[in-house]
Amino acid sequence: MLLTITTRHTPATDLGYLLHKHPAKVQEVEFGKGKAHIFYPVANEDECTCALLLDIDPVGLVRNNGNQFALEQYVNDRPYVASSLMSTAIVKAFSSAINGKCKDKPELVDMPLPLEVNLSVLPVSGGETVLHRMFDPLGYIVTATQHPLDTQFPGWGNSRYFAVTLRQTITLKVLLSHLFILIPVLDNDKHYWVNREEIEKLLAKGKGWLETHPERELITRRYLRHQSSLADDALAVLMKDDMPEELLKADVVAVKPKQGLHETRLQQVCEELLSTPVKSVVDLGCGEGKLLKLLLPHQQLTHITGMDVASQRLEIAYRRLKIDRLPDNQRKRIRLIQGSLTYRDRRIEGFEAAALVEVIEHLDPDRLKALEKCVFAYARPAKVVVTTPNKEWNVTFTEDATQMRHSDHRFEWTRAEFQQWCEMVGNAYGYTYVIKPLGDEVEEIGAPTQMAVFTR
Template sequence: MLLTLTTTHRPATDLGHLLHKHPDRAQSFTTSSGTAHVFYPRADEEECTVALLLEVDPVGLVRKPGSTLTQYVNDRPYVADSLFTVALGAVFRSAVNGRSESHAELAATPIPLTVRIPVLPHRLVERLFTPLGWTVDLTPVPPAGVDEDSRYADVTLTGTHTLSDALRHLYVLLPVLDGSKHYWVAEDEVDKLLRAGEGWLGAHPDRELITTRYLARQRPLVQSALARLAEVEEVEPEALDNALEEPVLAERQVPLAVLRRETVVARLRAAGALRVLDLGCGDGALLRDLLQEPGFTEVQGVDVSVRALQVAARRLHLDQLPDRQRERLVLRQSSLTYADPELAGYDAAVLMEVVEHLDPDRLPALEHSVFTVARPRTVLVTTPNVEYNDLFDTLPRGRYRHADHRFEWTRAEFRDWAAGVAGRRGYTVRHLPIGPEDAERGAPTQLAVFTLGDDD
């Protein structure tokens, strides 16, 4: 397994100081998976390239307790995978952590870097590395003697990053691309992931995919990691419900966020709901309105972010609420894209400005968890109407209302999605506008009211 890393930062040989490996010497290191060699094919003032070569020792690996031959011996011994990242983390530990006593300022400075990995599973390379600021160039590597497309490629990544960030990107994403781990994945892997992903994983549009594959699809570990990621994200939880300060279009007009909550509460009353789920409750603004309605006998706020739930508890003054009102409220940490049987049995569920924060390929998982597993009789979904965005003077043309929005639907797109969900899950659906309607662009917020069929 081979990786080369090149910089043209002047003087380029400073790369040796950052890596704590002298360019004039070839060095070898014993790692848990074999022998790692570090050498410099080129090292001068204009350009410096370091190579990390890992010779996997399959015999030594299978002699370890609990190992089997098929774990480590296969037909692709040159593919960069989790064995390689273990070696990378061990050999370049100080650089991964961003430590350099002699060149501390340079260690914290983004520099031009080029990474080449001759054999790498390439299906997700562009999807995972491009959002981090890398330019990806790949050349498929055809299987020897087989006339078919290969899942492997010779991959080159080009970008300007601190060396620490670049190595941490590789440390996390190489095993994610491979899709497997060659050692037992336990709770300490969550800590490793969060340390290596600090500052970038929480904002990555595919953080859930990365977390799931890195942790070998072990659901309890994945949920733990996602919850902890949500706690440290830079975006305040109260900002997740339309962080854009939506301007009013006329003096004394009710703010759109207030209109949304009033409309949702009214629709819940009309549906005769007693026990209500607020899915993606954020800072608890809707929970506060629901608690003020005695007709709602139980209200549960659900969010993946532990921090958001803590903010909600503080803003709702749970410690000061009368016992009768406090007993009506439950706060629960859970991911809306994972089936949670504890959410079943409620009369109604609300997803207010939530779906647009999910990647489109996660919507089927949300559909399953809400409309099949939880399966309340009424589901209310609100989402921005992208057609209305041009009427917001403070929103630049072409921009979404929130930096974390993965999409914003037109009215037709929302209707198509809602009709598909209703048809697949046994619901009927109707649509209502929220906010002042424009003759051409409709209302700023669109609401879908799902009602479970009478035969359920």
Template sequence: MLLTLTTTRAPADDLGFLLHKHPGKVQRFDQAFGTAHVFYPEAGPDRCTAALLLDVDPVRLVRTRGKNSPDFSLGQYVNDRPYAASSLLASAMAAVFRTAMRGRCDARSELAATPIPLEITLPALPSRGGPRQAERFFGPLGWRVDAAPVPLDEAFPAWGDSRHVTLTLTGTARLADALNQLYVLLPALDESKHYWLAPDEVDKLLRAGEGWLAAHPERAAITRRYLPGRHALVRAALGRLADADQAPEEALSQPEIEEHADEPAVPLAERRAQAVLEALRAEGARSVLDLGCGQGRLLTRLARDGAFPEVRGADVSYRAVEIARRRTRDDAAVREVFQGALTYADARFEGHDAAVLMEVVEHIDPPRLEAVERVVFGAARPRVVVVTTPNAEHNVRYEGLAPGALRHPDHRFEWTRAQFRAWADRVCAAHGYQVRHLPVGDDDPEVGAPTQLGVFTR
């Protein structure tokens, strides 16, 4: 199976720096199921192509899968795995291009952060759903998708097409983003995994999908197909994606998996937003500042609630601010959405009845948290501050979360209930507030609710 990556950004052969593979060498990497080769069919200043060729050993593949393989005995040896891109290619890509997928390139750090023109080609890709499925998965990410069906046998056209396509993606993206999208979407298109799915597969999905999967219109289908047959893992992954800041608000109105009767009627992200609104109403807040507003999910709720005639949002991410502005441009209550860092005093933070830090503090490095406290509770000093954060004790109830893992790749920490109360008490003592604590979500008698909420008032 073959994957090629081509760029024309001059000097094009800097692609070798991004991939950490020298264009003048042919390199070999042993895998549990075969051998991966990296080479450059062309490498010049105007155009450079890197190729990943995976030579799958069917016998070795059977041995790695062991006795639990669902295939009938002959099917373990006679299949399309040596020729068609699948989860095996994604696994090899993660091993061979690990540093590139993390977006690291010490020699060309500015290039690693820059979108570059790319053409990606996969001559044989299993796509359950055909070319249209490939377009549905890759199109919303900004790629121009050319997916041509592969006939079962060119000598017998009446037999029709196979389930494979020849896929070419053309667009401009960071190389790390392109590789992570391929890592997730290749096995999702195939709708099959060729290794045992451990609970940490959810963490792998969220790491590779960070920044794009939560906002993808097909994220539920992608998640189900990436984790085939593992309904508990799918529920855990979709729940954590719904908590991600990139999740579009319209996706929160109903459960992602309707066939499971035990799925909560209202997703946690929706219950959290509702709890914040109720706390603000109870305190009589009229002007509200959403600190760390992200892409504006809560801003739209505040603006359309009717109880808050003056709403503003701030976020450190310029991209998130632009999206939030577009999302709320027709909402008269939203007076301003601006870029700002919570670690620095800003006059625009002042003069509000209430401020909200919804799922924000856990994204801040602990040494910088005291600066945020001074800015919010000391300098801005609104009458009400509403803070929500995950309850680390509840993590044991997420089947797809590995022991000791955090719910989101960008979380710097997650507090237990006692830790959150200790932090809240310290803030109140330092800045003249008092706090009441509320659970958000089902309040488990042993480990508490999944989200903890504090209402600070002065």
């Protein structure tokens, strides 16, 4: 992957001082997943071009990254495109420049220069329109050429990859901050799991331009890999200047937001599972591992397993739980497996407790019998915690009686329908049950979520 930065400022070789890289030398920087080679194809008084060439180690790219469930670790575009790997390389190779430091010519740091950036292969999620939405408000002249999927088969159409040229008279430190943030935003992916430290990076590198960018919300959510809690916190800071003065005086921005329904649901399920001295728990339909993360610190649990049908979600769970970084004794306690709840799976048998959090409503009703048999007849844990939406509560946000809360829901039950199902399951498989509301209750329609605790 090749990135070049060119200036025709006089003398153009000032670019070497700003980048802290001598034009007469070829330099090399290691950055974890490979090496970055820095060299100057052109360096004279009239024109100077610095090239950053990435040499990605494809084996190192997938080793210990948690991507154990998909073909992606064998077939991917990461070594050949501008992605978050390029952002990492920019910070490693040009750390002084992006931080606004220039020992020999400090006056250059805040001097706008005519700069041209060329990215040979830039993946853009959303096409050329999104590319312009990102760079046009920042004053760049954008030229983009879309690469075909295969030049031998023009009928296949174009790919999501572009050769991009950006031109702007701007300080180098600001240009590098734009590239650092917007390259992974356009790719809409990152090669590492993001946490709260990413908010600090975003705010630091976006200072002075992201606050006023018309696409700041899209940029923020993509940069933070669509993690709502992180994105909401970052946007609260970025958008504080847009808030009415009376709200700022009330310190609303600093107030910790009320815990959301999903977080409340997971916390109560966790507490319910741990309310008896169980030592083994399986989360059936574990998704991205949020419940598993709540369970992991509790040492009473010696065996924790998460199962999901979607490999991509398991990859996210692996990164969220940082399984590859856990000590050996902790890593042995947790396992992630891919599987379906409509077929018998002996790997989920023998657990003392099981959870199905917002799972059953994603099955077609005629497949529900298969799930019941797999969980209550074959796996047969002593305790099963099941949560599902309360259909009656939907009137709080829609007048359409047919509208469900998620496009993938196959059904949603009223409280009476859920109780009937619990009664049927209990009688069929020898369980007693208790139904509890989750979330704030509303008179006559109940809580948004209903939870059943089955005990054998």
